[in-house]
Amino acid sequence: MYAQMITSEKSSDDPELLAAFQARIDRGERIEPKEWMPEGYRKTLIRQIGQHAHSEIVGQLPEGNWITRAPTLERKQILLAKVQDEAGHGLYLYSACETLGISRDELFDRLHSGAMKYSSIFNYPTLTWADMGAVGWLVDGAAIMNQVPLQRTSYGPYARAMVRICKEESFHQRQGYTIMMKMAQGTPEQKAMAQDALNRFWYPSLMMFGPSDKDSVHSAQNMAWKIKINTNDELRQRFVNETVPQARYLGLEVPDENLTWNEDKQGWDFSEPDWSEFFAVLKGDGPCNEERLGARRKAWDDGEWFRDGLTAYAEKQAARRKAHAAE
């Protein structure tokens, strides 16, 4: 997902405190920043929320790529608004993460040094305008699948950020789908572009949910802490069930010859993505890893003089006010 493969940290805290903490979570209480929490819970959340925030910020890049080349002024405005939303979502999440005792600049540092990850999906290129449709429809669609249940997550600031994000995210998916509709109903060349975009984004979108976690210890701990609500497989199945009819409506073919309706489970059987590709992309060997991280680092470094300038100005103004008040 936007936060993939979150391993949970062990807690070496007092067992009595741990039990009381777990009881609070089991009762459905929200944990707030200054309250006692196990060290493992705090660290795991920093990793998860941080990765989620980084994904929102890096996620601006594949779409930012098309802002200057959107086919109409309206589409350009829409895309601009969507990319601006992603920046906002990143900021909500960085704020939530900061309440756990880590600074935003430190989180940026960890992203730029490669110590923290962002979602594998953003290491794929956006080659045509139809990719803007596929990204909104599939990538944001997959993100929504994960984020809706996270509105009930146990950590208050994270849950509140999710509520805000979910409210805005549905626009993202719908604008993507309308791009796909336009392309699929257009000329044969346009329809072929839409099909090509679906072909390229289908499996990377399925990978967003992460590998099957039924045997994972971390997954069990994170679910007990309610910082993970559903298993990866549950969410992936839900996503496929929802997406297949949408693809059919477009008259497009899901690129999976094993796709069959399973009457017993009332859902689609489908092929697993190539997990070796997923792990390679996570490790840094995706088609765009270097470009994405390079763009982030450059933006941060190039903006340094500006950030420092604003700080210097604020300090000067504060000093002036102080002198004025002393007169």
Add this chain to the structure above:
Amino acid sequence: MSKKEWPLWEVFIRGQHGLNHRHVGSLHAPDAEMAINHARDVYTRRKEGVSIWVVPSAQITASAPSEKGALFDPAESKVYRHPTFYDIPDEVGHM
């Protein structure tokens, strides 16, 4: 990287005329004026507000979670502070 991190501000938005400002989140900004500008972009992209307050987070004094009992428990036993504590006969009519 920059040596100095922009300070953190808490953001309060008045959703509509006549309502209280409500805490909506926080953000980093070098000064109050920029904090207002950022708050406009981060928290009111869809006309969520008609007025913004920003307060340096460092200026907020919060009650400690450990004091929760001492602060709030005393109100628990004072049910007579609620109108529903009093039985008024139906004949009296709406009160």
